[in-house]
Structure formats: structure tokens, C-alpha cells
Amino acid sequence: MAIYSIPRGVSRHLLDFLFPRVCIGCRAPLVKKSAYCYICDDCLRKIDWIRYHFCPRCGTPDVENGSACDECGRKAFSFRRNRSIYVYSGLGRQIIHELKYRNGRHLLPDIAHMVSEAGLDLRDTVLVPVPLHWCRRWSRGFNQSELICDHLAKIYDCEVCQLLHRSRHTRRQFGLGFRERWKNVSNAIQVHERILARTKLAKNRKITLVDDIFTSGATIEACAKVLVMAGFEHVEALTLARA
Ligand SMILES: [Zn+2]
Ligand SMILES: [Zn+2]
Incomplete structure (x- = not known):
């Protein structure tokens, strides 16, 4: 099945499996669902908002x-x-x-x-x-x-x-x-x-x-x-x- 025909949620899962995402701040793997794709919760808290x-x-x-x-x-x-x-x-x-x-x-x-x-x-x-x-x-x-x-x-x-x-x-x-x-x-x-x-x-x-x-x-x-x-x-x- 071509990847573009996979439902959106599933393709995200598949992409995460094939290319695990890591936090750009601490390089920790990002597995759980979050509003941010490439920043973990700990690193988000360290940003000086x-x-x-x-x-x-x-x-x-x-x-x-x-x-x-x-x-x-x-x-x-x-x-x-x-x-x-x-x-x-x-x-x-x-x-x-x-x-x-x-x-x-x-x-x-x-x-x-x-x-x-x-x-x-x-x-x-x-x-x-x-x-x-x-x-x-x-x-x-x-x-x-x-x-x-x-x-x-x-x-x-x-x-x-x-x-x-x-x-x-x-x-x-x-x-x-x-x-x-x-x-x-x-x-x-x-x-x-x-x-x-x-x-x-x-x-x-x-x-x-x-x-x-x-x-x-x-x-x-x-x-x-x-x-x-x-x-x-x-x-x-x-x-x-x-x-
Ligand atoms: Zn982090
Ligand atoms: Zn001013």
C-alpha cells in the first residue's frame, strides 16, 4: 500500500516506527502523543517563554x-x-x-x-x-x-x-x-x-x-x-x- 493512502493517524504511527522521533533539545525518544512533534515536555519547560x-x-x-x-x-x-x-x-x-x-x-x-x-x-x-x-x-x-x-x-x-x-x-x-x-x-x-x-x-x-x-x-x-x-x-x- 502506498504511504499516501494510509489514514493520517496510521501513517504517523508507521513513520514513528520507521524513523523514531527524538527531542531536538535532549535527544530523548518521543513516543507519546503530544502537541509538539520534536520537543519533549521537559525541554518545553526550559524555554524562556x-x-x-x-x-x-x-x-x-x-x-x-x-x-x-x-x-x-x-x-x-x-x-x-x-x-x-x-x-x-x-x-x-x-x-x-x-x-x-x-x-x-x-x-x-x-x-x-x-x-x-x-x-x-x-x-x-x-x-x-x-x-x-x-x-x-x-x-x-x-x-x-x-x-x-x-x-x-x-x-x-x-x-x-x-x-x-x-x-x-x-x-x-x-x-x-x-x-x-x-x-x-x-x-x-x-x-x-x-x-x-x-x-x-x-x-x-x-x-x-x-x-x-x-x-x-x-x-x-x-x-x-x-x-x-x-x-x-x-x-x-x-x-x-x-x-
Ligand atoms: Zn527534550
Ligand atoms: Zn518596549
């Missing part, structure tokens, strides 16, 4: 009383808010590295589950992946933000629109100081005018920018700024990790 006491504007964790953090008090971002799911450390960092550098597409259902557990409702939003320069996208073979968007779109039945592109190659943000990050990415991102014209997106649609990591916010801000300049009234961001 951002669920309470975060800045309502930029998602910085450990901010008291739900008030804006110091940075947001000083700075006006173009996006209304950023929500990050966990702190970029330990297994949280490993998940992103697996996805980006080891083509860990099998982790996408677990990532989508993390988003839904964070209580985010993306049904009426348009997901916009933060773009990579074509050169980096070509060398990696994919853009991790596009992969996350495509998977979330299937679950929430929402649209994905690649509204943005990088007009110039930028240095990796990793290792750069705060000011250097803002300078590095400013003016590097533009709206894809042809795609914007073709999709005829209403300017009052909620846009959710999607990226893997929020560090200084420079990249998300560069994206949000051009979308607001193009007339979009409501731009938010969803990032997997907060560095």
Missing part, C-alpha cells in the same frame, strides 16, 4: 505592570506592537538555528503551535515576511520568515503577501552595536510596488510582519516604516525570539 509582563509596544520581557519599556518611552516606532514568543537563548536559539542553518522545516508545526499558544489571532491579518536580499536567499535556499508565514497561513487561513524586498545587501546584524544595526538596515528595505499594485490590498488591512528574531527592532522598524509610508494604517510584528 514571554507570556506575562512584557512591553506592549516592542515585546521586551520583564516589564512591570504592562507599561511601555524605557526604550519605547524614548522612541516612536512605526509598528503598533511587536510580540515575541520566547527569549533567544538555550533551546529557543537552537530551534531558530535548526530552521535557518539546517533547513529544519520539520519544526514549522511546532513553531506554529507556539504562536497559537501565545494566544495570537492571525485570522484577519496579512502576513508579510521580512525579506532577505536575493543573494542571501539564494545561498540559503529559502527565507525562514517566508517558511513561517506560509505555515501560519495554512493554519489561520490568512493571506501571505511578499510586499517587501531588500534593495541592497546588508551586513549581518549579528555582532553589530545598537547604532550600527539601525544604520546598516535603514533604507535597505522597500515596498514591492508591482506586487502592491497587483494584490490591490486595502490600506486598512492589518499587516503582521514576521521574522525569526527581534534584537534592536531596526529591521522590523525599517519594514514597518516603508509600509506606513505606502499608506498602511495598521502594522504589527510577530517575531519568534527576543534577543
Whole structure:
């Protein structure tokens, strides 16, 4: 019998038998049924989740009383808010590295589950992946933000629109100081005018920018700024990790 004709539950059983799943954190075999496919319960508990006491504007964790953090008090971002799911450390960092550098597409259902557990409702939003320069996208073979968007779109039945592109190659943000990050990415991102014209997106649609990591916010801000300049009234961001 061809595997595609086996009922879904049975094929999962068969695949688990042929290719036993192990936790990406501790390598323990995963046999029991769980909402997560590749992370065991013990390792899930070790992730530094951002669920309470975060800045309502930029998602910085450990901010008291739900008030804006110091940075947001000083700075006006173009996006209304950023929500990050966990702190970029330990297994949280490993998940992103697996996805980006080891083509860990099998982790996408677990990532989508993390988003839904964070209580985010993306049904009426348009997901916009933060773009990579074509050169980096070509060398990696994919853009991790596009992969996350495509998977979330299937679950929430929402649209994905690649509204943005990088007009110039930028240095990796990793290792750069705060000011250097803002300078590095400013003016590097533009709206894809042809795609914007073709999709005829209403300017009052909620846009959710999607990226893997929020560090200084420079990249998300560069994206949000051009979308607001193009007339979009409501731009938010969803990032997997907060560095
Ligand atoms: Zn584990
Ligand atoms: Zn903030």
C-alpha cells in the first residue's frame, strides 16, 4: 500500500516506527502523543517563554505592570506592537538555528503551535515576511520568515503577501552595536510596488510582519516604516525570539 493512502493517524504511527522521533533539545525518544512533534515536555519547560509582563509596544520581557519599556518611552516606532514568543537563548536559539542553518522545516508545526499558544489571532491579518536580499536567499535556499508565514497561513487561513524586498545587501546584524544595526538596515528595505499594485490590498488591512528574531527592532522598524509610508494604517510584528 502506498504511504499516501494510509489514514493520517496510521501513517504517523508507521513513520514513528520507521524513523523514531527524538527531542531536538535532549535527544530523548518521543513516543507519546503530544502537541509538539520534536520537543519533549521537559525541554518545553526550559524555554524562556514571554507570556506575562512584557512591553506592549516592542515585546521586551520583564516589564512591570504592562507599561511601555524605557526604550519605547524614548522612541516612536512605526509598528503598533511587536510580540515575541520566547527569549533567544538555550533551546529557543537552537530551534531558530535548526530552521535557518539546517533547513529544519520539520519544526514549522511546532513553531506554529507556539504562536497559537501565545494566544495570537492571525485570522484577519496579512502576513508579510521580512525579506532577505536575493543573494542571501539564494545561498540559503529559502527565507525562514517566508517558511513561517506560509505555515501560519495554512493554519489561520490568512493571506501571505511578499510586499517587501531588500534593495541592497546588508551586513549581518549579528555582532553589530545598537547604532550600527539601525544604520546598516535603514533604507535597505522597500515596498514591492508591482506586487502592491497587483494584490490591490486595502490600506486598512492589518499587516503582521514576521521574522525569526527581534534584537534592536531596526529591521522590523525599517519594514514597518516603508509600509506606513505606502499608506498602511495598521502594522504589527510577530517575531519568534527576543534577543
Ligand atoms: Zn527534550
Ligand atoms: Zn518596549
